[in-house]
Amino acid sequence: MKTLWQHCHVASMAQGAYSIIEDAAIVTSASRIEWIGPRQALGAIAVEHTVDLGGAWVTPGLIDCHTHTVFGGNRSGEFEQRLQGVSYAEIAAAGGGIASTVRATRAASEDALYASALRRVQALMRDGVTTLEIKSGYGLDLASERKLLRVIRRLGEQLPLTVRATCLAAHALPPEYAGRADDYIEHICDELLPALAAEGLVDAVDAFCEYLAFSPAQVERVFLTARELGLPVKLHAEQLSSLHGSSLAARYQALSADHLEFMDEADAIAMAEAGTVAVLLPGAFYFLRETQLPPMDALRKHGVKIAIASDLNPGTSPALSLRLMLNMACTLLRMTPEEALAGVTLHAATALGLGHSHGSLEVGKVADFVAWDIERPADLAYWLGGDLHKRVVRHGIELSD
Ligand code: DI6
Ligand code: FE
Numbered sequence: 001m002k003t004l005w006q007h008c009h010v011a012s013m014a015q016g017a018y019s020i021i022e023d024a025a026i027v028t029s030a031s032r033i034e035w036i037g038p039r040q041a042l043g044a045i046a047v048e049h050t051v052d053l054g055g056a057w058v059t060p061g062l063i064d065c066h067t068h069t070v071f072g073g074n075r076s077g078e079f080e081q082r083l084q085g086v087s088y089a090e091i092a093a094a095g096g097g098i099a100s101t102v103r104a105t106r107a108a109s110e111d112a113l114y115a116s117a118l119r120r121v122q123a124l125m126r127d128g129v130t131t132l133e134i135k136s137g138y139g140l141d142l143a144s145e146r147k148l149l150r151v152i153r154r155l156g157e158q159l160p161l162t163v164r165a166t167c168l169a170a171h172a173l174p175p176e177y178a179g180r181a182d183d184y185i186e187h188i189c190d191e192l193l194p195a196l197a198a199e200g201l202v203d204a205v206d207a208f209c210e211y212l213a214f215s216p217a218q219v220e221r222v223f224l225t226a227r228e229l230g231l232p233v234k235l236h237a238e239q240l241s242s243l244h245g246s247s248l249a250a251r252y253q254a255l256s257a258d259h260l261e262f263m264d265e266a267d268a269i270a271m272a273e274a275g276t277v278a279v280l281l282p283g284a285f286y287f288l289r290e291t292q293l294p295p296m297d298a299l300r301k302h303g304v305k306i307a308i309a310s311d312l313n314p315g316t317s318p319a320l321s322l323r324l325m326l327n328m329a330c331t332l333l334r335m336t337p338e339e340a341l342a343g344v345t346l347h348a349a350t351a352l353g354l355g356h357s358h359g360s361l362e363v364g365k366v367a368d369f370v371a372w373d374i375e376r377p378a379d380l381a382y383w384l385g386g387d388l389h390k391r392v393v394r395h396g397i398e399l400s401d
Contacts, residue, residue, distance in 0.1 A: 008053035011377045012361040016342040028367040031395035061130025061368035063348035066309035070117040073104030075314045098172045105138040123320040128370035137168030149201035170207035189225040208236040209245030223252045238263040250274035256351040265298040272302040277351040279307045282328035283317035308343035326381040337381035367396040
């Protein structure tokens with residue numbers, strides 16, 4: 001089916017800039033963009049449908065490239081405790097933190113995990129998200145990680161949404177491996193990852209490189225296994241301290257290194273050379289009341305592509321709005337609204353290995369876009385959450401509200 005979408009302005013985000021086309025037209029053919037440009041340059045064309053977008057601003061569908069959306073329970077009780085002065089270390093020593101989410105996740109059925117994640121995914125979709133990455137990492141054993149990845153696959157099958165599944169088995173040390181981190185890494189490399197990859201449940205492999213999680217040497221073993229399995233890698237790096245995980249990620253041509261508050265200029269140079277995207281997570285920065293900013297000047301100076309994501313997770317970023325993250329990227333990380341929008345479109349697509357097909361509105365790419373009832377593109381980073389009036393098109397088909 002061929003459709004002409006007109007009476008709109010476009011911020012195509014080609015090359016990661018607004019690339020504005022005023023009074024634009026878009027022609028979609030089945031799920032792809034066949035033509036895009038100024039309306040008066042289109043000429044006569046035979047289409048089956050014409051849609052009047054009422055003067056809306058059209059952007060690519062938003063892409064949330066780093067989330068932990070599937071988990072059991074939540075940690076609002078810990079949030080209350082922390083506000084009363086109980087420290088993270090005390091909460092963790094009492095069995096809280098990631099360990100409590102792992103317990104709740106292991107105990108939950110696949111259907112219960114699906115139902116709770118569905119609500120969160122629907123919240124993200126109300127913000128114009130059409131592509132979503134979701135990590136496992138709260139199961140930490142083969143059966144439980146499989147359960148999470150199956151829920152992630154099911155979300156992608158049931159919803160009008162492109163979902164990428166990342167295996168984050170190396171997120172934390174499960175209790176049955178206490179004091180034996182190397183043995184757990186060996187289990188991931190020898191059994192868990194090969195099995196889940198063979199089942200077609202994994203699109204990419206991630207790990208948490210941190211003094212309270214896994215060392216660069218342990219992460220490297222996971223990366224080598226991913227390479228043998230033909231899977232791309234990503235890394236949680238430099239969130240709380242500088243272990244140069246981001247440089248390690250670059251050495252393995254990682255799609256992205258994420259968090260990065262404590263990275264340095266040498267890490268930025270390594271990432272730029274490898275084309276590894278910097279995924280910044282302003283929700284976690286805010287929720288942890290972090291004061292160390294990622295080195296924005298070094299990232300810009302060396303031309304590292306910067307993506308923004310929600311990091312939606314129960315411990316450090318219970319963020320249900322990607323547009324709110326745009327605002328925080330501007331207010332907290334000092335990004336411009338244009339950089340922030342590129343961070344949830346083209347650069348987020350690249351961080352998922354989808355830069356060739358998603359993330360900008362160009363001929364041949366998928367027709368995933370949002371027509372926003374706004375005055376100018378910066379409005380997307382300006383409003384603090386809320387439900388902006390919009391129409392969402394995925395694969396050339398308008399979704400009902
Ligand atoms: N970094 C984070 O901020 C989260 N995971 C990670 O690797 C924390 C996850 C949690 O506390 O549940
Ligand atoms: Fe994360």
